[in-house]
Structure formats: C-alpha cells, structure tokens
Amino acid sequence: MKIHEYQGKQLFKKHQINIPIGIPAMSIDEALEAYDKLDSDVVAIKAQIHAGGRGKGGGVKIAMNKLDAEKHIKNIFGMNLITHQTGDEGKKVERLYLESGVNIKDEFYAAITLDRNKEMDVFMVSSEGGIEIEKVAAESPEKIIKIWINPLVGIKSFQIRKLAFGLGLSGNAFKEATQIFYKMYECYQKNDASILEINPLVVTEDDKIVALDSKFNFDSNALFRQKQILEMRDLSEEDEMEIEASQYNLNYIKLDGNVGCMVNGAGLAMATMDIIKIAGGEPANFLDVGGTASAETVKNGFRIILSDKNVKSILINIFGGIVRCDRVAKGVVQAVGELGLSVPVIVRLSGTNAEEAKEILSNSDVSVIPATGMKDAAEKAVKAINN
Amino acid sequence: MSILVNKNSKVIVQGITGSEGEFHTKQMLEYGTNIVGGVTPGKGGQKTINEAINVYNSVEESVKETGANTSIIFVPPPFAADAIIESSYAGIGLIVCITEGVPIQDMVKVKQVVEQNGTRLIGPNCPGIITVDECKLGIMPGFICQKGNIGVVSKSGTLTYEAIDQLVNSGLGQTTAIGIGGDPIIGTSMKDCLELFQEDPETEGVVIIGEIGGQMEIEAAQWAKENMSKPIAGFIAGQTAPPGKRMGHAGAIVSGGNDTAKAKMDFLEKCDIAVSESVADIGALMKSLMN
Numbered sequence: 001m002k003i004h005e006y007q008g009k010q011l012f013k014k015h016q017i018n019i020p021i022g023i024p025a026m027s028i029d030e031a032l033e034a035y036d037k038l039d040s041d042v043v044a045i046k047a048q049i050h051a052g053g054r055g056k057g058g059g060v061k062i063a064m065n066k067l068d069a070e071k072h073i074k075n076i077f078g079m080n081l082i083t084h085q086t087g088d089e090g091k092k093v094e095r096l097y098l099e100s101g102v103n104i105k106d107e108f109y110a111a112i113t114l115d116r117n118k119e120m121d122v123f124m125v126s127s128e129g130g131i132e133i134e135k136v137a138a139e140s141p142e143k144i145i146k147i148w149i150n151p152l153v154g155i156k157s158f159q160i161r162k163l164a165f166g167l168g169l170s171g172n173a174f175k176e177a178t179q180i181f182y183k184m185y186e187c188y189q190k191n192d193a194s195i196l197e198i199n200p201l202v203v204t205e206d207d208k209i210v211a212l213d214s215k216f217n218f219d220s221n222a223l224f225r226q227k228q229i230l231e232m233r234d235l236s237e238e239d240e241m242e243i244e245a246s247q248y249n250l251n252y253i254k255l256d257g258n259v260g261c262m263v264n265g266a267g268l269a270m271a272t273m274d275i276i277k278i279a280g281g282e283p284a285n286f287l288d289v290g291g292t293a294s295a296e297t298v299k300n301g302f303r304i305i306l307s308d309k310n311v312k313s314i315l316i317n318i319f320g321g322i323v324r325c326d327r328v329a330k331g332v333v334q335a336v337g338e339l340g341l342s343v344p345v346i347v348r349l350s351g352t353n354a355e356e357a358k359e360i361l362s363n364s365d366v367s368v369i370p371a372t373g374m375k376d377a378a379e380k381a382v383k384a385i386n387n
Numbered sequence: 388m389s390i391l392v393n394k395n396s397k398v399i400v401q402g403i404t405g406s407e408g409e410f411h412t413k414q415m416l417e418y419g420t421n422i423v424g425g426v427t428p429g430k431g432g433q434k435t436i437n438e439a440i441n442v443y444n445s446v447e448e449s450v451k452e453t454g455a456n457t458s459i460i461f462v463p464p465p466f467a468a469d470a471i472i473e474s475s476y477a478g479i480g481l482i483v484c485i486t487e488g489v490p491i492q493d494m495v496k497v498k499q500v501v502e503q504n505g506t507r508l509i510g511p512n513c514p515g516i517i518t519v520d521e522c523k524l525g526i527m528p529g530f531i532c533q534k535g536n537i538g539v540v541s542k543s544g545t546l547t548y549e550a551i552d553q554l555v556n557s558g559l560g561q562t563t564a565i566g567i568g569g570d571p572i573i574g575t576s577m578k579d580c581l582e583l584f585q586e587d588p589e590t591e592g593v594v595i596i597g598e599i600g601g602q603m604e605i606e607a608a609q610w611a612k613e614n615m616s617k618p619i620a621g622f623i624a625g626q627t628a629p630p631g632k633r634m635g636h637a638g639a640i641v642s643g644g645n646d647t648a649k650a651k652m653d654f655l656e657k658c659d660i661a662v663s664e665s666v667a668d669i670g671a672l673m674k675s676l677m678n
Contacts, residue, residue, distance in 0.1 A: 114495070119495065151492070151496045151499060219490055219491045220637075222490035251635045265545025266569060267545060268666075270628060271549070271622075274665070374549075
C-alpha cells in the first residue's frame, strides 16, 4: 500500500526525521490559505499523487511570491498529471502540499527496502541525490553504499557510520545524518514498510539534514497490525474494480485486452493470461478466484470481468482439486443463467469429477463452450471474439 | 527413496482444531500420512478427528509425547511466525507453513532462526509437499499424483497440479512434488529442492515452475548448470504480467529488468534447461527429455 508524500512526512515528523515546514491542502482555497500561513519567501507547490516523476510532469513548482503561488496552485490543482508512472491516461490532482523552501548545500539519496536475494533489509545511500537510483545503479554503481540489517541484531552504529562516512559527511552534518539514518530504520521497521525512500535528502546551508521528499510502500500482509497506516489509504488512487473485487475476496487486475479470464490460483491465472496471448489474443484481466469457486464467487467474478466493456469472451479455467469440478460447473451454469450473459463463455474444468462437470455443462440450457486442456480453451476463447 | 518426507515422517498439525486444520488433517490421514498429534494452545488433553488424534498445548509437549519430527502449520497470519519458531525450538526438523499473508518483517526474522537451528522450512503461502503414495504434507489433491520418477518444484499451487496432471497424461509419475510458495521470503528455495532431487536416486528428471519476481529461478538455473546431471523442464508464469503490479502472490511482481518472465526464460535456456513457452506443453516437454 502506498501513501502520499505529505502523509509520509507526517510519519517522518513522528519519528523525528527533519522535514521542511509544510501544509497539505484539499482545495484551491485551502492551498491559498496555506501559502499565507507558511509566510516564506520561497514555497514549493507539490501535486500529491502516488506516482513518481511529478516534477517532470509539471506537478511541482516553486513560487517566489504570492502572484506566482496563485498561478501555480490554480494550474496544478485539478490538472491531469501525466508521468512515466501514471500511464497515458494520467491522474487528476486533488491534493496539494505546500512547503517552505530550504537552502540546499548538498543532495543525497537514502532508502531502505527488502533485498529478496539476501533475505534481509538493505539500507542504501548515494551522493547522487535528486536523480533516479536505477540510473545511478546502472551508470555508477560504486556511488551507492549499502549495508544489510540482520533483523535479530538490528541496525548497528558502525553500519550507520559507514553510510554517513560514505557520503563524505563531517561535523554536525555527520552527527545529524547518523541520528536520522537510525530513525529511518526505526520508522521503516515499526510501520512494516517495504520501501522507505528519501530523494533528495539534503544538507542545508546551516548543516542540518532534511528530507525533501518521502516515498513509502507498506507490506499489505502487515496492515492488520498497522491501523494508523491503513487510515492513510487513498482509495481514489486505486482501481475501482480492484477494490470491489477485493471485497468479494477476489484478486483482480485489469489489463488492456479483450479476453476475460477467471481462474483458481495465482500461478495458473498468470499462465492462463500467457496462453491467451500465445493463442493470438490479448488477456483483459488477471482474476484469481481462490480455492473455493462457488456459484457466488463465479457470479461475482463475471460481474467484475464484464464491468470492462472491452471484454468480448470469457475463459473460465479451474483445476479442481479439493474443489470438485461438478460443483464448479453447476455454479457456472447457475451464474450464466442468472446474469443472462451476452458474451461467449468458454469453460475448461480439469481434475476431480471433470467428466461429470462436462456433462452438466453440455446438458444445460445456457450456452457455454466446453474445452479440453488449456490450449484448446485459449484457442476457443480467442476464436469466439471474431465470431 | 524420495525427498524430505516419506511414510516414516511423524507429523503434528499446528492449528489442528481450526476449520482448515481439521479439514486438511482428515484429507492427509486419508492419504496415509502418519499424523501423530495436533497442537492448539489451550486445548491440550482433548481429542479430535473422530477422537483419533491427541491435541497438545505446545509443540514441545507433542514432541515429547509422540516423537514427532515434522510439522504442518494452519494458523492465522498474525501467529504463523510464532508457530514456526516454536516448532524450530522444539527440534522439529521439517516444517511446512501453509498460511498465506505472513508479514515480511516476521519472515525475515523467522528465516534467521530456522537457519541457525538447522530447521528445514517449506513456505509459507504454499500448498506443501507430497511424496507419492507415502506422505501428503499439504493441501494438494493427492489422487492426481502417480508414483514415478519425476520431481516437481513450483512456486504456485494450482499450477503444480496442472503440471502433475500433464505428467500423468504423458505417462510420467512423480517421486515428490513441492510447492515452495510465492512470498518474497520463503524457507526453501528452488535451488535447495534441485540439490535434493539431484541426490535422490529415485528421481530421474525434474520439472521447475517459476514466475515473475525475485531471482530464485536464476539462482536455481545457475546451480543446475554447474551441478545437475538430470534433465530439467522449466516453465515461468507471467509473460503478460504488467510491471509493478502484484499478481496474486506477494512475491509475484516485476520490479526491474531481470525479474521478468522473459529474462528468466532466457536465462534458463542459457543454463541448458528446456523451457516450455506454453503452460500446456510442460508434460510433453518433460516426456521428450526423458526419451
């Protein structure tokens, strides 16, 4: 789960990580009021959306006076911000964050995330602040300093010193950086974050260390014990149908194609998407209905898939294990009948009682196309579009 | 022979009185798994599953009473890490954790503990492990398997069943099938399983099923290239998965250039592993390698 920059900065404040003075605003009026309240010569006006690349897309502007500020606030609020992460459709800006400017002496990059290979959290810093870390990693990997944190021991002082020395810091800036790095790990760990990134982390003219940006991602498996984080969730940043699907315990992701699919199990669901492509079609979605696949689940699945108007055929692929195929077949027949579907439905059931299932499907009065094997099913689903 | 479990494995079920634990205990018993006890804190002294299985308050107690050496876990996510560590401390040698949704921070710690104690952990978020006709330690449909000489290791549940089904249809049986789980941090890696299959005299070929996210398939392929004498058929799910989106499994997410299905398929091929582009051809591919 992601949060906005200003919410991340509220977390920073709680964990005693320095941030510039800032005020979030949910309307143009609030933003103008916030500008007056900040009473600062230089104010940054920042669009609050979850995607990165906001500056390049025109969603971050610096105002040197009130006239400037009014212009930027009115331009950015409500704009459709397109960045490399939003896709072509962009994202409407409905929240702003106004922040007092700081005098920057130096810019760094600092982040903590899970290293899946080492199976530990990794803390990375780089003297190349303000630019994308992927670029630094590709072009000058020696400029990234990393330490790995043994979870049973925690982060150690010598490791934190290594990070701060690596950035070439000394004096007060060194001392403050070591404190802030420690707080960053605490903030990451206590909130079950999976990414905590500050880019840039700056040294000010008076040798203070300040976080100018914040980027968080949280482990969704841990949200049951992170009520405060869960409260920061902004549903307008998420796909409506994905939210609805999750309420039915279905795992749905919308894609761009026109062959809808409904599958039990995440791995098989991905493999089904892939084989639709191999058969010459384009998958419209990922949908894992989980282990049960009852009539109710199948019905909800159909509703979700058909909310996407591009869908021209639907492939149901269930491997019956503990769940018996004949039961799934009955569920499919019932759901198709009740919903009165207009698109062709191709059904492939394999595993327990698959033969009985086939009979149920062919004897039913609703029109479903039975298939044997995944290849046959995918080919029939793609062919059905062109009919 | 086989790997990890067989008819001599003495199994306890952690969370045996929960609905999932109870249901799958019955299924495992039907398959012939030697279940010697169950653990539910606070319900020690009771009997469950038609009064046939003793319930204990702790894993330690159950080990003392039954000599159990293997455990399977069906407890809810907030308590799963504790359950794994409890078993590890009690001297259980092999733990299978079925639970889906264990926090990453918990698993990072668990991983250190099981490694220090020399415990073998499978999962979490996995279907478990089955040694055909001997021991089912998981939630897979046992009857789809047939005894034979192919090992199967996979990150996914139903995709494992699909592969087993295709193997059977191609006339190939299995020794052991392992679902290692789709989380970012798991106990036993794909490479670990290849090592075990390589050592097992009964296993003559291996199917590996991976997916987008992480580098586990790469590590396994690299190891296989240098050490494995048995043929391997591979499949990677998620060729059409968009980057940055989590595809059901917590670990199934493309987050760079080297964890895509394409990158992994190319690497596997470079390591002399036969790769099936389509999920429908896994069984036939393995068959062609065995001829």
